[in-house]
Amino acid sequence: MGSLRTFIKDVRAAKTLAEERSMITKESAKIRTRLKDDHLSLSKRRKNIQKLLYLYILGEKTHFAQVECINLIASDEFENKRLGYLAAMLLLDEKQELLTLLTNILKSDINHPTKYVVSMVLCTLGTLTSVELARDLYPDVEQILKFSKDRYLLKKAFQCAAKIVIKDPYLASVFHPYTVKIFSMPDVCTHGVLLGVNQLLQSMATVVKSNEFNDYDAVASTILKVVPELLGILKQTNSSTLNTAYDVHGVCDPFLQVETLYTLRLIFLTFKDEVSSYNSKFTSILGKMVTNVESSKNSANAILYEIVRTVFTLESQDSLRVQSINILAKFLSGKDINTKYVALNSLLQVVSLEPQAVQTHRKFISRCLFDPDISIQKRALELIFNIIEDSNMKETVDELVNFITLSDGEERDLILYTVEHLLTMFDIRGIKSKGWTLAVVIRILKSMGEHLTVEIIGEILVMINNATELSDKRDIALQLLQLSLSKDQPIISEDNFGWKLITVWIIGEYANLVLGEPGVTDISLTGYLNNLNNIYSDDHKLIGYILTAALKLSSRISDPGCIEKLRQLVKAHEQNTDLVIQTKAVHYSILFSQPKEIKTAFLEAMPVFIKNVAHELDSGEKAISRKPVQTDLLGDLLSDIPSEKKPVASISNKPGGGSLDLLLHSFTNKNPSLGASAPLTTTTTSSTSDQPVTIPNIQISENIPSSALEIHTSSAIQVFSHVESANQGSANIRLFFKAKSSVTQLAVLVAVSKTQKLNLGTISRVNMIPGQVATQLLTITGSGILKFRIKLSSQNGINLQFDHKFDTTL
Amino acid sequence: MSKIKYLLLLSRQGKVRLIRWYRSYDQREKALILREITTTVLSRKPRMCNILEYQDHKIVYKRYASLFFICGISPEDNELLTLEIIHRFVESMDRYFGNVCELDIIFNFSRAYNILDELIMCDGAFVESSKTSILTSMAIMDSVESNDSLEKVLS
Numbered sequence: 029m030g031s032l033r034t035f036i037k038d039v040r041a042a043k044t045l046a047e048e049r050s051m052i053t054k055e056s057a058k059i060r061t062r063l064k065d066d067h068l069s070l071s072k073r074r075k076n077i078q079k080l081l082y083l084y085i086l087g088e089k090t091h092f093a094q095v096e097c098i099n100l101i102a103s104d105e106f107e108n109k110r111l112g113y114l115a116a117m118l119l120l121d122e123k124q125e126l127l128t129l130l131t132n133i134l135k136s137d138i139n140h141p142t143k144y145v146v147s148m149v150l151c152t153l154g155t156l157t158s159v160e161l162a163r164d165l166y167p168d169v170e171q172i173l174k175f176s177k178d179r180y181l182l183k184k185a186f187q188c189a190a191k192i193v194i195k196d197p198y199l200a201s202v203f204h205p206y207t208v209k210i211f212s213m214p215d216v217c218t219h220g221v222l223l224g225v226n227q228l229l230q231s232m233a234t235v236v237k238s239n240e241f242n243d244y245d246a247v248a249s250t251i252l253k254v255v256p257e258l259l260g261i262l263k264q265t266n267s268s269t270l271n272t273a274y275d276v277h278g279v280c281d282p283f284l285q286v287e288t289l290y291t292l293r294l295i296f297l298t299f300k301d302e303v304s305s306y307n308s309k310f311t312s313i314l315g316k317m318v319t320n321v322e323s324s325k326n327s328a329n330a331i332l333y334e335i336v337r338t339v340f341t342l343e344s345q346d347s348l349r350v351q352s353i354n355i356l357a358k359f360l361s362g363k364d365i366n367t368k369y370v371a372l373n374s375l376l377q378v379v380s381l382e383p384q385a386v387q388t389h390r391k392f393i394s395r396c397l398f399d400p401d402i403s404i405q406k407r408a409l410e411l412i413f414n415i416i417e418d419s420n421m422k423e424t425v426d427e428l429v430n431f432i433t434l435s436d437g438e439e440r441d442l443i444l445y446t447v448e449h450l451l452t453m454f455d456i457r458g459i460k461s462k463g464w465t466l467a468v469v470i471r472i473l474k475s476m477g478e479h480l481t482v483e484i485i486g487e488i489l490v491m492i493n494n495a496t497e498l499s500d501k502r503d504i505a506l507q508l509l510q511l512s513l514s515k516d517q518p519i520i521s522e523d524n525f526g527w528k529l530i531t532v533w534i535i536g537e538y539a540n541l542v543l544g545e546p547g548v549t550d551i552s553l554t555g556y557l558n559n560l561n562n563i564y565s566d567d568h569k570l571i572g573y574i575l576t577a578a579l580k581l582s583s584r585i586s587d588p589g590c591i592e593k594l595r596q597l598v599k600a601h602e603q604n605t606d607l608v609i610q611t612k613a614v615h616y617s618i619l620f621s622q623p624k625e626i627k628t629a630f631l632e633a634m635p636v637f638i639k640n641v642a643h644e645l646d647s648g649e650k651a652i653s654r655k656p657v658q659t660d661l662l663g664d665l666l667s668d669i670p671s672e673k674k675p676v677a678s679i680s681n682k683p684g685g686g687s688l689d690l691l692l693h694s695f696t697n698k699n700p701s702l703g704a705s706a707p708l709t710t711t712t713t714s715s716t717s718d719q720p721v722t723i724p725n726i727q728i729s730e731n732i733p734s735s736a737l738e739i740h741t742s743s744a745i746q747v748f749s750h751v752e753s754a755n756q757g758s759a760n761i762r763l764f765f766k767a768k769s770s771v772t773q774l775a776v777l778v779a780v781s782k783t784q785k786l787n788l789g790t791i792s793r794v795n796m797i798p799g800q801v802a803t804q805l806l807t808i809t810g811s812g813i814l815k816f817r818i819k820l821s822s823q824n825g826i827n828l829q830f831d832h833k834f835d836t837t838l
Numbered sequence: 839m840s841k842i843k844y845l846l847l848l849s850r851q852g853k854v855r856l857i858r859w860y861r862s863y864d865q866r867e868k869a870l871i872l873r874e875i876t877t878t879v880l881s882r883k884p885r886m887c888n889i890l891e892y893q894d895h896k897i898v899y900k901r902y903a904s905l906f907f908i909c910g911i912s913p914e915d916n917e918l919l920t921l922e923i924i925h926r927f928v929e930s931m932d933r934y935f936g937n938v939c940e941l942d943i944i945f946n947f948s949r950a951y952n953i954l955d956e957l958i959m960c961d962g963a964f965v966e967s968s969k970t971s972i973l974t975s976m977a978i979m980d981s982v983e984s985n986d987s988l989e990k991v992l993s
Contacts, residue, residue, distance in 0.1 A: 036945055078948065085854055085947060087872070105990075107983045114951055121862040144979050154960035155860075180975065183965060191960040220966040227963050273968045276922060283926075283967040286919045330918035337916075365887040370917050401886040 032078045039086075055079065056088055063096055070103055077115050090119050098129050106142065113148040122158045130156070131164050138168045143181055146172070150184040154191045162195040166202060173206040179218045182210070186224025190231040197235035201243035204232060204250045211257045219274060219284050222261060226284075226291045229254060233294040248302045251295055255306050258295075259313055261288050266317050266331075277325035286334045293338045311348060314339060318351055329359065329367045333374070340378050350385045353378065357389035365401060372396060372407035377825060379414045380744050380769030387415050390424070397431045402439055409442065413449050413797055414770050418457075425450065425468055433475040440479050447472055447480060449797065451487050456799040463500045466491060470504055474511070477526030482569075485526045489533060494636050498541070505538040506545055513552045528560060529573055536577030537633045540584045550587040554594060557581065561597055568606050575601060575609070579616045583624065583631045595620055732764045732801060739832040744769050745820065747830075754836045758809045761834075763818075765803070767796035771826060776804060777819040784810030784838065811838050842920070842962030843895060843910040844871070845927075845954070847943065850904050852876045855943050856950055860962035871910070879906055889917045900924050904940050911962075923964055927957055930972050952976065 030038075035055060042048035059076045062068060068076075077096055084090045097119060100112030120126060138149045150172075153165060169192060172185040189203045207225050210217060229251070236247050265280050265288075274281035292310065296303055314335055321328045321335075336352040359371035375393070379386045386393075393415075396408035409428075416424050428450065432443045450472075454465050469488050473480070480488075495501045511520055512531045520527050535553050542548045557578055564570045578594040585591065598620055601613035619627065736750035748764040765774065774794045780786045789805035796802055808814065815833040820826055844863075847856035859868065875892065879899050882890075890897050892910070898920040899908040907924045911917070928938070930953050935942040943950050956972045959965045966972055 033945060040944075081948060085857055087854060087869075106979075106986045110952070110979065110983060111948065114948055114955075117955075118858070118951070121859075142982065144975070144982060147975075151955050151959055180971075184959065187959045187963055187965055190963070194961075218971075219968060220971060223963075223965060223967065227960075273970050281967045282919060282922060283964055286916050287964070290914075290916075326918055327922055330916055330922060333918055334916050365885070366889055366918060366921065369887040369889050400883075403890065404887060 032075065032082065035079055036082060039082075052083065052086065052088060056083055059083075060092055063093060070100070070105070070108055074100060074108055074111055077111060081115060081118060084118055094119055094124070094126055095129070098126070098133065101130070101133050101137070106145070109137075109145060109148065113152050117152055117155045120156055122156050122161075127156060127158055127161060131161060134161075134165060135168065138165065138172075143178055146181055147184050150181070150188045154184075154188045157188075157191050157195050159195050162192040162199065166192050166196075166199050170202060170206075173203070177213075177216060179216050179221055182216055183218065183220035183224045186210075186221065186228050190224070190227040193228065193231040193235060197238070197241055200232045200235055200241070200247060203228060204247045207232075208250055208253045208257075211254075219281055222284055223287055226258075226287045229258075229291050230294055233291075233298040237298060248299055251299050252302055255292070255295060255303050256309075258288050258292055259306065259309060262292075262313055262317065266313075266320050276327040278323045279321065279325065279327040279331065282327040282330050285331050289331075289334045289338050293341055296342055310342075311345060315348060315351070318348075318355065324362055324364075326364060326367070329362075329364070333359075333367075333370055336374060340374075340381070349378075349382055353382055353385040353389070357392050360389065360392040360396060365399070365404065368396060368399065368404055369401075369407070372404060372411060376407060376411055376414070379411060380825075383415060383769070386411070387417070387420075390415060390420065394424075394427050397427070398434075402442065405439070405442060406445070409446060409449075410770070413453065416453065421457075422464065425465075429468055429471055432472065443476055443479050444481060444484070447476070447484055451484065451491075452797065452800070454491075456797075463495075463497060463503070466495060466500055466504055470507060473527050473530060474520065474524075477524035477528075477530075478521060480526045485529060488526075488530060490637050492530075492534070493537070493634055501538055502541040505534045506542045506548070508534050509542055509548050509553075510546070513547050513556060525570075528564075529570055532557065532560065532570065532573045532577045536573075536580035539581050543584065550585040550590045553581060553585070554587075554590040558593060558597060568609055571601065571604075571606075571609055572612060575612055575616055579620060580631045582620060583627045732766065736762075736764055740818070740828075740830045742768075742826075742828055744822075744826045745771065745774075747818065747820075749832065749834075751814075751834065751836065752805075754814065754834075754838070757811065757838055758807065759814055759836065759838060761806045761808065761814075763804045763806060764801050765791075765796070765820075766801045767798055769798050771796045771822050771824065773823040774802065774826070775821050777821075778806060779817045779819075780808055780810075781812055781815060783812040784808050784814075786816075808838070813837050841912045841915060842923070842958060842964075843912065845958070845962075846872070846875065846906075846908040846910075848876060848879065848906040848908060849940060850880070850906070852880055855905060855940065856947060856954075858951070858954060858958075860958070860960070875908060875910075879908055888921065898924070902928050905943070923957070926967075926969070927954065929969065930957065933969075933973055934976055949976075952979070 039048055039051055042051055059080055062076055063073065073096060077093065077100060080090055080093050080096075093115075097112050097115040100108045101116065103109060103112070116130065120130075134149050134153060137145055138153075140146050140149070150169070153161065153169070166189075169185050169188050172181055173189065176182055176185070186206075189206070193200045193203055207229055210221065210225055232247055232251070235241065236244060241247075262285065265274075265285050271280060274284075276282050279285075296307075296310065317335055318332070321331050332355050336355055339348050339352045353375070356371040356375050359367045362368070372393075375386055390412070393408050393411050396404050397412075399405055399408070409431075412424060412428065428446055432446050435443060450468070459465050469491060473488060477485075492501065492504055495504070508527075508531050512527070535557060539548075539553055543550070543553075557574055560570065561574050561578075564574075575598055578597050582591050582594045595617075598613055598616045601609050602617060604610045604613060619630065622630075732748050733750055736748040738746060739749050740747040745768060746766040748766070750762045750764065752760040752762055754760075763776070765771075765776075772795050774791065774796070776788075776791060778786060778788055785808070787807040787809070789807070791802050791804040793800070793802045806816070808816075813833065814836045815831065817829065817831045819829045821828075841860075843859075843861050845856070845858045845860075846854065849855055854872070857872075863871070871893075875897065878890065878892070879897070882899075888898055888900055895913060896911050896915070896917060897908060898911055898917050899906055900921055901907075907928065909920050909924060911920050931938045931943070931950060934949070934953060935946070953972065953976060956975055957965060
């Protein structure tokens with residue numbers, strides 16, 4: 029059998045994967061049989077284990093050799109022990125029962141005269157400690173901490189103790205004195221030893237409160253003595269001059285600095301009251317560190333980043349917080365992409381605490397939008413949406429639109445994210461149908477129309493439809509049509525479906541506003557519809573829009589030739605193989621031939637679409653009650669169901685009727701975002717059940733009823749409650765959560781008194797941007813005073829709890 | 839702090855060159871992590887940042903010549919410092935092997951593991967920040983080992 033080297037060479041020389049596999053399997057089998065041979069010499073065993081470790085790296089099964097590691101460790105030779113311990117650490121883990129076999133060897137090796145053997149024991153113990161091993165071996169680890177003067181062993185013993193304490197928290201009371209004692213021996217306090225002390229302190233701080241730990245006071249008094257020493261370490265390392273062994277790009281031991289900062293952070297959180305006398309000292313050191321660390325190298329940034337995290341975890345004073353945000357902003361302005369990444373992440377976490385300070389660095393944040401890494405872009409976007417306010421709204425929106433128009437449509441997710449959030453934001457701020465916001469969406473549509481979803485296009489339709497100023501509508505219609513009808517080089521991309529769909533719709537709705545403007549004539553509009561009708565003959569969605577537009581346009585133009593063309597267009601679809609289009613065409617043909625005054629009355633522009641807030645509030649029951657109504661209406665329309673009123677009859681019954689006539693109502697319906705095709709789709713639910721009504725994705729924000737009571741408010745979230753009903757034995761209470769800053773993954777826990785039972789409905793949304801509202805229904809049954817406790821938590825740091833008592837008794 | 843969950847050395851072709859788990863994952867989890875990380879990290883473009891979110895934790899990686907050094911770290915860990923830890927590992931190997939290359943690590947993987955053990959212990963805690971200390975201990979251990987075998991030959 030060849031050496032490890034030959035084996036590795038052979039494996040690497042394998043020409044195909046299959047060859048490599050067979051080589052490995054063969055060798056693995058060989059090793060297995062050889063190791064079974066009791067008379068195999070130790071040196072041969074060692075060779076086999078070496079090969080086995082190579083197989084381990086390659087991902088092969090190695091369980092059969094676990095006992096062999098112990099055999100090697102038991103040998104007296106250093107070479108064997110070294111490999112044996114390595115193999116044990118790689119092949120075993122703390123769950124294995126085999127570890128009991130290891131205990132005795134470890135116990136004897138930890139007192140081995142060669143310190144490197146002791147070090148390997150500590151290392152192995154640190155990796156494999158189970159609770160039992162921790163209890164068996166802690167006295168030996170303690171002996172080292174007590175008597176050894178060897179820095180190399182001390183550092184490892186501290187690390188090992190840290191792991192032991194995690195495994196068995198009670199042992200913290202054994203080890204805590206050593207964290208102080210070590211500082212009285214400055215000659216052994218190397219950075220390595222200090223790292224170990226840090227680790228042990230962190231373990232202590234972690235376990236001391238989580239268990240019924242009975243030695244809290246002793247540990248706390250130790251901690252109190254350690255804190256000044258730790259602060260000393262920070263001060264010293266941070267201001268120390270060059271020391272080549274610890275220097276990392278001009279910074280002295282960032283590892284120790286960061287580790288110490290973290291330890292102090294844990295201590296100041298866990299032993300808040302005990303160490304409060306050191307608060308100001310810590311703060312002043314942090315302040316000094318900020319100014320001391322000057323390099324822009326990664327090592328320096330790592331320390332600054334840790335300082336920032338410390339400042340925000342400890343809720344330090346304002347000046348330090350603002351300083352921290354400035355550090356993060358400096359990170360953003362730098363070149364290093366990783367630093368930018370952590371800065372954006374941190375800013376996202378603290379933006380709710382210091383919105384103004386973050387706000388001042390908006391320029392740097394915006395610049396990150398143009399970073400080549402999408403994860404940076406995404407975070408920058410999220411952050412920007414967090415800091416938009418009235419004063420910078422137009423400017424910011426402008427930047428965002430620039431960003432998506434320049435993105436070349438490569439990252440569709442980002443585009444959609446931006447557009448959806450923009451629309452939601454417009455909606456929440458009630459500026460959705462203002463002139464400039466409309467101009468913004470048209471800009472988006474112009475360059476990005478092909479990437480937008482049906483829902484977004486629908487939303488844009490509604491925005492235009494709801495514009496309060498007629499002149500705004502007119503401007504938009506004109507802008508759209510002139511670009512669409514332009515005979516020059518096509519300005520609008522051929523693939524821009526969204527744009528075309530909206531143009532078609534605009535022709536139907538607002539042709540009368542713009543007819544007569546340069547380029548906008550009966551002929552050009554009719555031609556545009558006809559042209560699209562030919563190109564997109566198999567796109568049922570667009571054809572649906574074209575049909576409606578053709579019908580409506582026919583009532584707004586006077587050129588008989590054009591009207592005839594439109595009639596032909598509609599008529600042609602009476603033969604369409606698609607049932608929905610066909611029925612539509614048939615009905616439109618009937619309408620088409622009605623006298624002009626009747627037609628005009630029916631084919632007015634759509635009314636303002638009023639968002640039915642109730643829908644959103646209890647969408648559950650409404651959704652159900654909504655459908656039958658539609659089916660009825662459209663059942664009438666299609667005469668599927670014998671009904672009292674036929675649509676055509678209704679037309680003649682009420683000539684010149686208002687635009688909210690039954691029929692038109694069914695056209696506009698409650699879902700005008702999909703234009704006229706939506707209701708027709710639902711009518712034939714039986715035949716086209718695969719085309720359910722799509723409700724726009726962008727949810728309209730819930731409204732909080734004025735009678736709702738504010739029961740809690742914090743910097744991140746406001747909570748309202750509204751008693752919907754309270755009868756004998758049962759009550760329905762609706763909770764509203766209004767986000768003040770963005771909330772991700774909100775989790776709500778509610779508890780009621782023991783005499784009552786609670787049924788918690790689902791929350792309407794778990795992620796919110798500032799201003800958005802989520803709602804949740806509570807049904808409480810039982811008796812007694814109505815009261816509850818609410819616990820809120822979210823992934824981005826909300827963690828609060830409060831109680832509320834109502835005047836009502838069940 | 840510095841709770842490295844696992845450290846992984848991958849070649850550009852996705853071959854594992856060194857792997858060390860600092861948490862007890864079972865076989866299935868290990869296989870999943872290994873597979874997913876391999877595809878994710880290898881497909882990263884050069885100008886992307888070296889930190890990414892994965893499962894409930896973060897991955898920090900850095901490419902040195904033909905090798906990717908990949909660390910899984912806990913959420914409270916300092917990503918920038920992890921890059922320094924990776925760099926310190928590379929630096930230590932570089933000095934130990936003298937201008938280290940992928941082949942050194944392939945053929946002397948147990949030495950690479952030994953160096954790693956001097957740097958990182960227990961649950962992935964960083965142990966020694968002195969560059970010289972690691973090399974000194976490595977040198978002494980190597981000499982103990984060769985003395986041992988020398989004595990064996992002589993006896």
